[in-house]
Amino acid sequence: MRIKLAAGNWKMNGVQASLAEISALSDHTQGPSEVAICPPATLVAAAVAIAGDVAIGGQDCHAKTSGAHTGDISAEMLKDAGAAYVITGHSERREDHSESDADVNAKTQAGWAAGLSVILCIGESLEERESGATLDRMAAQMAASVPDGATGANLVIAYEPIWAIGTGKVPSLDEIAEVHAFIRKTLTDRFGDEGAKMRVLYGGSVKPSNAAEIFAVADVDGALVGGASLKAADFSGIIEALNAA
Numbered sequence: 339m340r341i342k343l344a345a346g347n348w349k350m351n352g353v354q355a356s357l358a359e360i361s362a363l364s365d366h367t368q369g370p371s372e373v374a375i376c377p378p379a380t381l382v383a384a385a386v387a388i389a390g391d392v393a394i395g396g397q398d399c400h401a402k403t404s405g406a407h408t409g410d411i412s413a414e415m416l417k418d419a420g421a422a423y424v425i426t427g428h429s430e431r432r433e434d435h436s437e438s439d440a441d442v443n444a445k446t447q448a449g450w451a452a453g454l455s456v457i458l459c460i461g462e463s464l465e466e467r468e469s470g471a472t473l474d475r476m477a478a479q480m481a482a483s484v485p486d487g488a489t490g491a492n493l494v495i496a497y498e499p500i501w502a503i504g505t506g507k508v509p510s511l512d513e514i515a516e517v518h519a520f521i522r523k524t525l526t527d528r529f530g531d532e533g534a535k536m537r538v539l540y541g542g543s544v545k546p547s548n549a550a551e552i553f554a555v556a557d558v559d560g561a562l563v564g565g566a567s568l569k570a571a572d573f574s575g576i577i578e579a580l581n582a583a
């Protein structure tokens with residue numbers, strides 16, 4: 339049975355005072371779902387210190403363990419700071435930093451080598467959605483981004499339609515169901531029993547107001563949440579919806 343996961347991605351938001359939002363989640367971590375927050379790298383160690391039952395993750399890592407890579411952070415550094423997760427392949431990294439599927443694959447392997455679980459993001463553009471290319475795109479991204487050796491323990495897939503991120507637009511429940519079923523089949527075809535153990539999250543404009551209906555969709559094992567994870571008052575509503583699903 340898969341433990342559901344409510345993961346917050348703070349993106350480039352948050353200062354020391356924001357850690358109070360993580361502390362404020364403590365009343366919502368006793369349920370059956372796992373809760374994680376991925377703050378900016380500057381806050382990872384401080385977040386771990388006050389996180390309690392909330393798992394902490396990084397938002398990106400370099401593919402190498404160390405070296406002359408100014409401004410980058412290795413998976414080992416995140417692990418050393420106490421992180422349990424790292425996000426790879428977020429569409430904002432793919433777009434802003436020209437990260438390819440091969441880069442995402444290498445970063446994912448780096449995360450595993452450091453002992454982190456990886457939340458690997460895939461998702462289609464609006465153009466791909468409108469041209470009917472969504473499932474082909476998901477197949478291609480998974481084939482190239484997901485390394486051999488993925489297990490239910492070391493990999494979480496986050497399906498994030500790019501056009502739904504931060505826009506307030508959400509695919510229909512049927513569209514979410516279609517993509518999640520396709521992702522699940524692709525994972526089980528390739529990884530067998532382990533593919534059945536991997537969590538598949540939905541991400542893109544998840545709010546307390548729409549979380550319950552999204553979590554009721556088959557093969558949705560939780561959410562990767564951006565804007566609505568910044569405030570405990572919002573994120574706790576999403577956690578409670580997941581606990582109730």
Ligand SMILES: O=C[C@H](O)COP(=O)(O)O
Binds near residue numbers: 564566
């Ligand atoms: O990583 C999170 C996603 O990009 C979703 O962001 P959002 O909830 O602000 O749409």
